[in-house]
Amino acid sequence: MAAFHLTVLLSFLLISPVCIRAFEPVTTTAASVALTYGLYKIYNIFSSEKCNQDWVTFSSTGLEADLEKKLFGQHVASKVILKAVTDFMEIKNPTKPLVLSLHGWTGTGKTFISQLIAKNIYRNGMKSSFVHMFVTTNHFPHPVEDQTYIAQLQQWIRGNVSSCPQSMFIFDEIDKMYPRLMDSIKPFLNGVSYHRAIFIFLSNAGGKEINDVTLRLLEEGKERTDIQLRDLMTSLTHNLSKNEKSGFWHSSLTGNNLVDFYIPFLPLEHKHVRMCVLAEMEARKLKLDEKLANDIANKLNYFPEKERMFSVTGCKAIGAKLIYYT
Numbered sequence: 001m002a003a004f005h006l007t008v009l010l011s012f013l014l015i016s017p018v019c020i021r022a023f024e025p026v027t028t029t030a031a032s033v034a035l036t037y038g039l040y041k042i043y044n045i046f047s048s049e050k051c052n053q054d055w056v057t058f059s060s061t062g063l064e065a066d067l068e069k070k071l072f073g074q075h076v077a078s079k080v081i082l083k084a085v086t087d088f089m090e091i092k093n094p095t096k097p098l099v100l101s102l103h104g105w106t107g108t109g110k111t112f113i114s115q116l117i118a119k120n121i122y123r124n125g126m127k128s129s130f131v132h133m134f135v136t137t138n139h140f141p142h143p144v145e146d147q148t149y150i151a152q153l154q155q156w157i158r159g160n161v162s163s164c165p166q167s168m169f170i171f172d173e174i175d176k177m178y179p180r181l182m183d184s185i186k187p188f189l190n191g192v193s194y195h196r197a198i199f200i201f202l203s204n205a206g207g208k209e210i211n212d213v214t215l216r217l218l219e220e221g222k223e224r225t226d227i228q229l230r231d232l233m234t235s236l237t238h239n240l241s242k243n244e245k246s247g248f249w250h251s252s253l254t255g256n257n258l259v260d261f262y263i264p265f266l267p268l269e270h271k272h273v274r275m276c277v278l279a280e281m282e283a284r285k286l287k288l289d290e291k292l293a294n295d296i297a298n299k300l301n302y303f304p305e306k307e308r309m310f311s312v313t314g315c316k317a318i319g320a321k322l323i324y325y326t
Contacts (some may be wrong), residue, residue, distance in 0.1 A: 051130065051164035055123045058089040063120040070116065070279065071109050072315070073272035076229050077102070077263050078113075084261050085117055088198070097197040099189050099258060101174075103236060104265025105207040107314020114170050114200050121168070121198075130164045132156070136173040143178050150184040157188050165196040175205040189258040201259075209235040211267045211310060218309070224266070232264040267310035273297040276315035280322050296321050 049055050063085060067078040081100065088098040102110040114133075115126050122128035134140075140149045160167045174182065188194045213235050217227055240262065268276075277293035296318070302308035 049124060049129055051166065055128070056121060056130065056164070056166050057123070058085075059120045060086045060089070063116060066116045066120065067113070071113060072275045072279075073224075073268050074109050074113070074265055075225055076227060076232070077104075077109070077265050080229060080261055080263050081113060081117070085121075085198075089121070094195050095192070096190055097188065097194050097199055099199045099201075099260050101201040101203065101259050101262045102265060103203050103206040103240075103262060104210055105267050105310070105314060106204060107311065107316030108207075108265035108268055109315065110202045110265055111172065112315075114202065117198075117200070118168060121166070130160070130166065131168045131170070132160060133170040133172065136171070136176040140177065140181060146178060146180050149181055153181070154184055154187075157185075157194075161188075161194050161197055165194075166198075168198040168200070170200045170202065172202045173204075174201045175203045186258065206236040206239045206262075206264065207267075209239045210264045214266050215304070215307070215309065224269075227266065229264070233262070236262055236264050268314045269310060270297050270302070273300060273311050273315055273318070276318045277322060280318050284319075284322070286322075286326070292325060296325055 060082070064082055067082060071078055084098065084100060088094060102113065104110060118128065118131050119125040122130055125131070126133075134153075140146075140153075157169060160169075171177070171185075185199070188197070189199060210232055213232050214224075214227065217231060218224060274293045274297040277296050278288055278290070281288050281293070297311075299321075301312040303310055303312055
């Protein structure tokens with residue numbers, strides 16, 4: 001009976017490439033992760049996607065254009081990420097993986113910018129079998145199972161880098177990840193064997209500090225576009241090292257320069273939300289409606305209560321709001 005189920009499963013995988021993505025979330029036993037990786041290897045044999053220049057090739061001009069046209073209000077993050085990714089991808093033999101840690105309020109574009117990076121490296125973008133995304137609350141929900149998660153995660157990283165050295169691993173909600181699980185990633189961040197991989201950490205940690213500094217600078221008369229990375233780094237790094245909910249607290253990842261860049265995302269203003277609505281209209285091939293975009297932006301909540309300067313949810317779930325109002 002077990003052999004029958006395995007045969008059916010293999011057949012389904014070979015027929016439906018999309019199905020393999022369902023196996024990516026970390027499973028519950030060491031045996032299952034071994035089976036998962038075995039199935040993944042079999043899938044790759046038959047998949048048309050290969051780890052070569054036909055499928056994995058970086059476009060710096062493409063990433064620059066996407067950041068300029070599609071990401072709103074994040075000139076600091078855009079500048080750092082464009083340079084970091086370009087410099088890394090142009091080095092034939094880097095000494096370590098590229099490790100980026102993105103921080104900011106919800107809806108500011110951290111996940112979206114990760115998608116843009118993937119889009120300009122992998123022909124299949126986020127759908128590439130070489131791009132792997134983990135969400136802490138979904139994939140590692142039970143702290144008591146951390147030893148199981150650690151074994152599975154390490155096996156998954158090793159196996160996928162073995163299949164494609166230029167794999168990308170995205171970890172969302174690292175502020176909810178417990179230190180031992182964070183530390184289990186450490187061997188891959190400074191290991192020569194993983195020097196062509198990219199690791200991206202996404203976190204809301206430090207968001208309040210970034211917001212507070214941004215608000216203070218604007219109230220002092222500084223133009224938003226004049227805010228620089230150096231204006232935000234002291235508050236951000238202090239929060240990550242002292243805040244027990246940062247994901248980096250009691251984790252050894254902050255030492256030894258394993259993280260190449262801590263990148264702050266500024267809180268979004270009304271004008272940025274409005275631009276997000278218009279961009280979503282264009283993506284859905286709808287007629288651009290300036291009034292509707294303004295109305296949707298107006299209906300969102302803003303903070304601080306008195307100034308009402310920044311969107312509470314940023315551009316998150318704009319698509320759902322657009323459907324509701326149309």
